[in-house]
Amino acid sequence: MSEVDSAELFQHPDRNLAMELVRATEAAAIRATPWIGRGDKNAADQAAVDAMRKFLSTVNFSGLVVIGEGEKDHAPMLFNGEIVGTGNGPLCDIAVDPIDGTSLTAAGRSHAISMIAVSERGSMLDASSVFYMEKIVASHEAIGVVDISLPIGENIRALAKAKNKAVEDMRIAVLDRPRHEQLIADIRAVGAGTRLILDGDVAGGINAARHDTRIDMCVGIGGSPEGVATACAVKALGGFMQGRLSPTTDEEKQRGLDAGLRFDHIYGVNDLVSGDNTFFVATGVTDGELVRGVRRDGPIISTESIVLRARSGTIRRVSADHQASKWLGD
Numbered sequence: 001m002s003e004v005d006s007a008e009l010f011q012h013p014d015r016n017l018a019m020e021l022v023r024a025t026e027a028a029a030i031r032a033t034p035w036i037g038r039g040d041k042n043a044a045d046q047a048a049v050d051a052m053r054k055f056l057s058t059v060n061f062s063g064l065v066v067i068g069e070g071e072k073d074h075a076p077m078l079f080n081g082e083i084v085g086t087g088n089g090p091l092c093d094i095a096v097d098p099i100d101g102t103s104l105t106a107a108g109r110s111h112a113i114s115m116i117a118v119s120e121r122g123s124m125l126d127a128s129s130v131f132y133m134e135k136i137v138a139s140h141e142a143i144g145v146v147d148i149s150l151p152i153g154e155n156i157r158a159l160a161k162a163k164n165k166a167v168e169d170m171r172i173a174v175l176d177r178p179r180h181e182q183l184i185a186d187i188r189a190v191g192a193g194t195r196l197i198l199d200g201d202v203a204g205g206i207n208a209a210r211h212d213t214r215i216d217m218c219v220g221i222g223g224s225p226e227g228v229a230t231a232c233a234v235k236a237l238g239g240f241m242q243g244r245l246s247p248t249t250d251e252e253k254q255r256g257l258d259a260g261l262r263f264d265h266i267y268g269v270n271d272l273v274s275g276d277n278t279f280f281v282a283t284g285v286t287d288g289e290l291v292r293g294v295r296r297d298g299p300i301i302s303t304e305s306i307v308l309r310a311r312s313g314t315i316r317r318v319s320a321d322h323q324a325s326k327w328l329g330d
């Protein structure tokens with residue numbers, strides 16, 4: 001490496017912010033653990049929010065919360081528009097979900113995660129005025145093959161062909177909601193199997209975009225904020241994603257139009273988050289296919305996380321042992 005090259009590298013250290021952010025999702029998951037199966041989703045969420053915010057405040061960056069706990073009036077912390085981090089370092093957009101799956105956590109069910117996605121400032125779509133988005137997520141084989149405007153049966157057949165699989169072996173993740181009754185029937189009619197998920201279509205989407213899972217596609221209408229967060233992960237995984245906003249009322253549609261959103265538009269992964277400098281981290285709260293939940297074994301609390309960085313395309317699994325004694329009290 002020439003002197004100039006190494007000097008450049010020193011000035012622009014190729015930092016993996018996600019390696020620092022993972023501490024915040026670990027903390028949120030650990031703090032939420034006492035609330036697993038206690039039937040109180042607000043308490044679980046509050047514990048996770050407090051912990052995440054505390055750890056985020058130590059990270060050298062200026063993160064504008066584009067996707068957070070909601071509007072300032074209702075969310076005292078991690079509200080949309082809040083700036084988190086030390087304020088030194090890169091200007092970023094940040095999407096946080098201290099627990100995706102608060103109901104899962106409160107019920108003691110699997111697949112709850114704590115997650116953060118980060119990208120350059122101004123690069124995340126602010127879809128907060130429209131709650132729902134129809135999404136389709138799959139691995140890279142779907143690029144140029146799958147299209148959200150086609151019937152689901154056609155998409156499944158096309159993806160099966162591209163993956164060199166039998167349609168009968170295709171597994172399609174869908175949120176188990178009455179609004180998906182027809183979609184579920186159509187998936188089964190073509191001969192594929194559904195993997196119905198109770199909550200958590202971020203983890204479902206990531207599992208669809210990863211190459212080594214039993215899920216081939218994640219489809220259906222879920223939260224728009226979750227869609228943007230999923231896109232940050234899909235970039236790092238080199239996968240495929242499309243979204244279409246799905247307003248439920250005329251008022252919501254008008255709010256979306258006023259905010260510059262489009263309803264006739266198919267949002268590709270680059271519309272949901274632009275640029276390749278995206279990061280995504282998630283820690284398991286309860287056990288799931290993506291990551292294991294928090295465990296306590298005597299003096300040790302162990303966590304499992306996934307740490308993704310789009311620019312390098314790295315996917316890391318971070319297993320951490322934490323001393324339980326250090327996590328007592330505040």
Ligand code: VTB
Pocket residue numbers: 100101175177198199200201202221222223224226
């Ligand atoms: C999904 C799911 C989330 O919201 O986005 C869903 O991934 C959409 O809303 O975990 P509905 O529950 O109204 O269908 C969650 O369930 C909760 O944020």
